[in-house]
Amino acid sequence: MGQDAGRVDRIGLVLAAGITLAMLVLLGRVAQVQLAPSPELARHLTPRTSTRVDAALRGDIVDRRGRVLAMSRWGYRAFIDPVEFIEAQRLAEKRGKDAPTLDELITSLAEAIDEPSDRVGERLVWAMELSLERMGDEAEASREITTQALLDTARSAIARITGGTPRAMQAHEREQIELDELSSGDRPARPGPIRYLRIGQPLSEDAIARVRGLKLPGVHLERVEVREYPAGEAVATLVGKLGDEPQWSIGAESILSDRMLGTDGRYGYVRDARGRPLWVARDAWLPASRGGDVRLSIDLELQRIAHEELLRGVEEADAAGGRLVMVDPHTGEVLAMVDVLRDVPGLTPAPWEDAKSAERTPAPPLHRERPRYETLKADPARGVHAALGRNRCVEDVYEPGSTFKSFVWSSITAMGAADPGEMIDVEGGRWRTSYGRSLEDEAKRNELTWHDVLVHSSNIGMAKVAERLSFAQLREVVTRFGFGTRTGLGLAGETAGLVTSARAWSKHSQTSIAMGYEVGVTPVQMVRAFSAFARSGSMAGTLPELRLTAVEERDMLTNVATRVLPEDVVLLARDAMGDVAHNMETNWAKPTDGHAWRYDLFGKSGTAKIAAVAPKGKRRPRWFGGYFEKQYYSSFIAAGPIEQPRIVILVVIDDPGPERVRTRSYYGSAVAGPVVRRVMERGLSYLGITPTAGETPALAQAKQ
Numbered sequence: 138m139g140q141d142a143g144r145v146d147r148i149g150l151v152l153a154a155g156i157t158l159a160m161l162v163l164l165g166r167v168a169q170v171q172l173a174p175s176p177e178l179a180r181h182l183t184p185r186t187s188t189r190v191d192a193a194l195r196g197d198i199v200d201r202r203g204r205v206l207a208m209s210r211w212g213y214r215a216f217i218d219p220v221e222f223i224e225a226q227r228l229a230e231k232r233g234k235d236a237p238t239l240d241e242l243i244t245s246l247a248e249a250i251d252e253p254s255d256r257v258g259e260r261l262v263w264a265m266e267l268s269l270e271r272m273g274d275e276a277e278a279s280r281e282i283t284t285q286a287l288l289d290t291a292r293s294a295i296a297r298i299t300g301g302t303p304r305a306m307q308a309h310e311r312e313q314i315e316l317d318e319l320s321s322g323d324r325p326a327r328p329g330p331i332r333y334l335r336i337g338q339p340l341s342e343d344a345i346a347r348v349r350g351l352k353l354p355g356v357h358l359e360r361v362e363v364r365e366y367p368a369g370e371a372v373a374t375l376v377g378k379l380g381d382e383p384q385w386s387i388g389a390e391s392i393l394s395d396r397m398l399g400t401d402g403r404y405g406y407v408r409d410a411r412g413r414p415l416w417v418a419r420d421a422w423l424p425a426s427r428g429g430d431v432r433l434s435i436d437l438e439l440q441r442i443a444h445e446e447l448l449r450g451v452e453e454a455d456a457a458g459g460r461l462v463m464v465d466p467h468t469g470e471v472l473a474m475v476d477v478l479r480d481v482p483g484l485t486p487a488p489w490e491d492a493k494s495a496e497r498t499p500a501p502p503l504h505r506e507r508p509r510y511e512t513l514k515a516d517p518a519r520g521v522h523a524a525l526g527r528n529r530c531v532e533d534v535y536e537p538g539s540t541f542k543s544f545v546w547s548s549i550t551a552m553g554a555a556d557p558g559e560m561i562d563v564e565g566g567r568w569r570t571s572y573g574r575s576l577e578d579e580a581k582r583n584e585l586t587w588h589d590v591l592v593h594s595s596n597i598g599m600a601k602v603a604e605r606l607s608f609a610q611l612r613e614v615v616t617r618f619g620f621g622t623r624t625g626l627g628l629a630g631e632t633a634g635l636v637t638s639a640r641a642w643s644k645h646s647q648t649s650i651a652m653g654y655e656v657g658v659t660p661v662q663m664v665r666a667f668s669a670f671a672r673s674g675s676m677a678g679t680l681p682e683l684r685l686t687a688v689e690e691r692d693m694l695t696n697v698a699t700r701v702l703p704e705d706v707v708l709l710a711r712d713a714m715g716d717v718a719h720n721m722e723t724n725w726a727k728p729t730d731g732h733a734w735r736y737d738l739f740g741k742s743g744t745a746k747i748a749a750v751a752p753k754g755k756r757r758p759r760w761f762g763g764y765f766e767k768q769y770y771s772s773f774i775a776a777g778p779i780e781q782p783r784i785v786i787l788v789v790i791d792d793p794g795p796e797r798v799r800t801r802s803y804y805g806s807a808v809a810g811p812v813v814r815r816v817m818e819r820g821l822s823y824l825g826i827t828p829t830a831g832e833t834p835a836l837a838q839a840k841q
Contacts (some may be wrong), residue, residue, distance in 0.1 A: 152372040179694045186419075187408055193399025194362060196391055196428035198376055200437040201470070201687045205367055207390065212339040214362035215348050216354060217242075217251055219264060222355030233631060242353050249336045249347035251792050254433050257336055264314055298382035324476055339363040364390075366439055366524075371444045373523035374530075375435060375474055375628075377684070377790045388524060389433060389685060393629040398443065399428035434686040436468035442819045443473040447788065450812035454803075455773075455794025457481050457513050460530050461812070462660045463820065466668035466776065468688040469628070469681030471661075472820075476529045478519065481794075482512045487765075489755035500760035505765045512747045512792050517817050530637040531624075531631040534657035535770045535789065536807070538745030539594045541653030543774075544666060545603065546591045547710040548614040549704050554605045557588040557709055562595045572644045576600055576652075591713045592720070594742070603651035608642045611650055617701050620658055624683045653743055664787050667774050669701050669712055671782035672738070678702035715741035715779050718810075725802075726811040736821045740775025740813065742805035746794065767798045773809035777817050778829045784820055788812045 159423035190742060198207035215749040220503015222242065229236035236243075243261065247254040317335045339361055340348065346356060364379040405421035406414045444459045451459040456479060463473040485508040490498055501507075514533065519526025527533070549555050564580030580593050588600030603611060615621065621636035635657030637646050649655035661683060668681050703712075718740045728734055746764035751757050772789040788809040797803040 147587070150548050150825050154345050154658070157175035179342050180519055183603050186402055187414075188405045189720070191402035191404060191423075192362070193401050193425035194427045195364070195379070195399060196397035196430045198393075198397070198431050198433060200368075200372075200433055200435050200440075200572055201472075202436060203432070203438045206372055206433065206435070206437070207364060207368075207379075208365050210363050210365065211360055212359045213345050213358040213620070214339050215246065215336045215361055216353045217246075217261065217264075217334045217336055217821055218357065219261065219268075219334060220332055221353075222353075225354030235801060237353055240272045242356070245689045246336065246353065246356055247349070249351055250340055250344050251335045253459075260314070260334060260336065263310060264331040267311060267314060282604045301329050306373060307839075348744035351548060356657070368440075370523040371440050371475075372435060372437070372512040372525060372527040373475055376472075376524065377614050378522060378524035387629060391629065393431045393686070396431050397428040400426040402426070411820035432466075434465075434687050435474070435687055436472050436474060438823055439820055440473045440475065442823065443475045443786075443816055444477070444516055445814050446816045446819070447475050447477055449789065450808065451479050452478055452788060454790050454797055454808040456482070456792055456808070457484075457511075458529070458791040459787040459812075460660050460791070461787065462530050462664045463816070464664045464668060464681075464683065464783055466681060466782055466785050467673070467676065469665070469668070469683045470688055471683060471685055474528075474661075475532050475552065476526075478513065478516065481509075481792075484509055487749065487751075488758055488761065489751045489759055492751075492754050492756045494691045498760075499760040500758070503795055509792075509795055510765055510768065512765055512768055514752075527630065528628060530660045531626065531628045532659070534632060534634050534659055535772075536654050536745040536748060537658050537663060537772065538653040538770065538806070540663065540741045540743030540774050540787075541649070541656065541658075542591060542594060542599055542671070542743075543710060543714060543741045544618050545599060545614060545651050545669075546713075547702055547706050548588075548617075549602055549606065549707060550587070551706045552606070552610070555587045555602045557586065557713070559587045560584050561587055561590055561598045561601060563590070563594075563595050563601075566597070568601075568643070569596045570600065570648060574645065574648060576648070576681040589708075591710075591741075592716045594717075599651040600648045601649055606647075608647060609639065612637070612639055612642055615650060617658060618669070619680060619699075620666070624659075624661050626685055627682045628685070631661070632659060634662055653745060660787050663774060664785050666701075667776065667787070669786050670707055670714070671706075671785050674779060677704040677707040697726065698765075710780060711739045712776075717741055717806075721773070721806040721810040722814060724812040725807045734814065734818055736818060737829040738775045738777030738814070739779050740773055740810075742810055743770075743772045743774075745770050767795070768792050769798075769803055769807040769809045770805055773805045773813045775817060777821060778826060780829065783824065783826055784815050784817070785818075786816055788816075 163230055188524075194211070196208045197205055197209070199205055222239075226236045226259075239261075241256045244254050246252075247257045297694055313750045314331065314334065318331060318333050345358065348356065355818055366373070366376060366378075368376065373388075375388055377386060377390040379386050379390045390397075402423045402425035403424070404417055406417045408414060443463060447459045447461045452455075458476075458478040460477075461473065461475040462471065464471050485511045488498055488706050490496070514527070517525050550557065555561075561584065563578060563582055563585050566578040567585050568576050570576065576596050578597050579596050580595070582593070584597075585593060585595055587596055587598070587602065589595075590602070616638055620634055623631050623633050637650075637655055646655055653795075665680060669678050672679055672681070676698055679700045681698065686735065715737065718738045721740070721742060749757055749761060749765050757763075770789055770791060772787065774785070774787040776785045790805075790808045790812075793803040793808050797808065802808070
């Protein structure tokens with residue numbers, strides 16, 4: 138009995154030891170599988186908990202009064218998983234069931250999302266070609282899914298649908314497919330077929346319902362952020378456009394992007410063996426935080442008024458285009474910025490020559506009148522989307538002509554080199570400089586006061602008095618007003634303009650600058666400089682910093698002004714330019730309703746020939762000259778009301794038509810002045826500004 142009991146104990150111990158050892162081995166194996174699984178097993182292991190990102194919406198862009206210019210919402214976009222589609226076909230074949238063909242997938246999906254069938258098919262073919270290239274022959278041969286077969290099927294399907302072969306994939310299209318795959322979060326551990334192929338743009342509600350109703354294998358809907366622009370083309374170049382990736386954005390969408398980005402949230406949940414969510418822990422939920430809104434300085438109604446009147450002015454002048462910039466001179470806020478191009482029939486390409494060619498183009502017969510040439514740079518991107526076009530208000534320079542005289546005149550006056558009442562001999566309207574250059578005035582007079590030299594825009598008077606300054610002094614006038622430097626507005630492509638270097642400055646430069654030539658400016662530079670005449674009180678004669686965002690109270694405390702003129706000279710310049718504006722109104726901008734204009738303004742007109750600047754790799758023919766013949770930039774810049782200016786407006790009309798030139802009504806006062814006058818009247822009325830009451834004491838004192 139005792140021996141039997143001992144034997145049982147020994148067997149029990151052995152069994153217990155064996156079971157314990159087996160459990161330890163099993164536990165070790167479990168630990169090894171969890172902590173260091175083999176490569177084959179690792180591909181099949183997934184954690185029991187998952188974390189998903191709760192994406193945050195981008196903030197809105199609104200105008201200064203809170204009207205929405207750009208907004209975000211959630212929408213859906215279709216994408217195809219080609220591998221899932223072919224797997225579904227094979228599974229249907231095994232079960233003896235019918236499955237949709239590739240032709241049906243392409244045509245049905247294209248119809249549902251309002252995309253061309255050939256476009257959908259081409260992208261599918263490109264994805265398959267990229268898959269084959271990525272996988273290689275050996276990897277392809279070892280796979281159950283035959284991508285080559287799907288590719289051949291796709292090509293045949295497109296041929297049946299469109300009657301042709303798919304277009305070859307370009308480099309940028311290949312890059313797009315790869316970027317789309319990365320943005321989907323699909324980053325395979327090893328090369329494999331494309332599993333994510335985005336098709337089309339975000340869908341309407343009807344299109345979403347149609348795609349869901351198709352129930353096509355491999356076709357899915359993904360939630361995406363949809364950016365909408367309810368203000369339309371009127372503000373497109375300013376607001377810009379949000380690309381599929383942040384680095385593709387332009388305009389305010391790009392330069393102010395950081396302020397609109399939200400903070401993504403996240404939530405974690407536990408899954409069952411089939412990957413289905415079981416529950417979400419309370420502490421695993423972090424909601425998304427929407428991005429902040431950005432308030433632009435632009436006023437949508439002022440932008441609409443400016444756009445409407447500029448289009449009218451361009452049409453009336455039979456011009457090739459026009460630009461308008463409106464700013465608040467006190468805050469530097471850009472209130473409106475418009476850039477329009479007009480399709481002018483019958484323009485002749487400029488006769489540029491190949492810069493490397495030894496051949497020279499012969500001059501046309503002297504009796505032949507030159508055609509109207511294309512003078513503005515081509516802008517094909519504008520035809521794709523208004524926001525993609527060049528913003529010529531910040532990118533394209535022009536010679537300002539007589540509008541520039543206001544800066545030279547006031548600076549000479551401030552230096553004491555001339556007095557407003559001083560009589561200047563303007564030689565009866567024709568004069569030859571000491572170095573032999575011929576000048577001519579539009580108005581033929583023997584003498585003018587320095588005040589009237591600006592009023593009547595005398596080239597001779599400006600050139601004569603400018604000779605009293607040294608080269609360095611006049612060049613310093615140009616740079617002091619900000620020409621030759623960017624305004625810092627932040628819009629992409631802004632140029633610094635063109636200012637002759639001190640080393641290259643000459644007597645010819647001295648004369649040209651006095652008349653507004655030999656200096657390349659942008660419209661935004663001009664309104665910034667002219668704001669010095671429109672600021673009031675102690676700020677008169679200072680330059681504001683231009684800005685695209687609305688001014689907040691705290692911003693005003695840090696606003697730094699640069700003084701360019703003394704206050705008394707500003708008032709004298711306003712007085713002279715008040716007469717300029719009055720002459721413009723009398724001759725070219727009489728009110729159509731028979732009543733007087735409600736607001737007095739001051740301003741300056743300018744008319745300058747368009748420089749013949751050959752594009753890169755080209756040159757001008759020897760016979761062509763430095764300017765296009767009888768083709769001009771006609772401009773007018775003004776501020777109002779004259780007693781307490783609230784807005785500054787510049788209008789540039791590009792290349793008024795031949796009939797305007799023939800009738801001598803192509804000048805800035807004739808084509809740009811009326812546009813400024815109408816925009817000023819409507820704009821000030823919209824802002825609720827009290828109509829002009831009469832001459833202010835300050836102006837009356839300045840006239841004495």
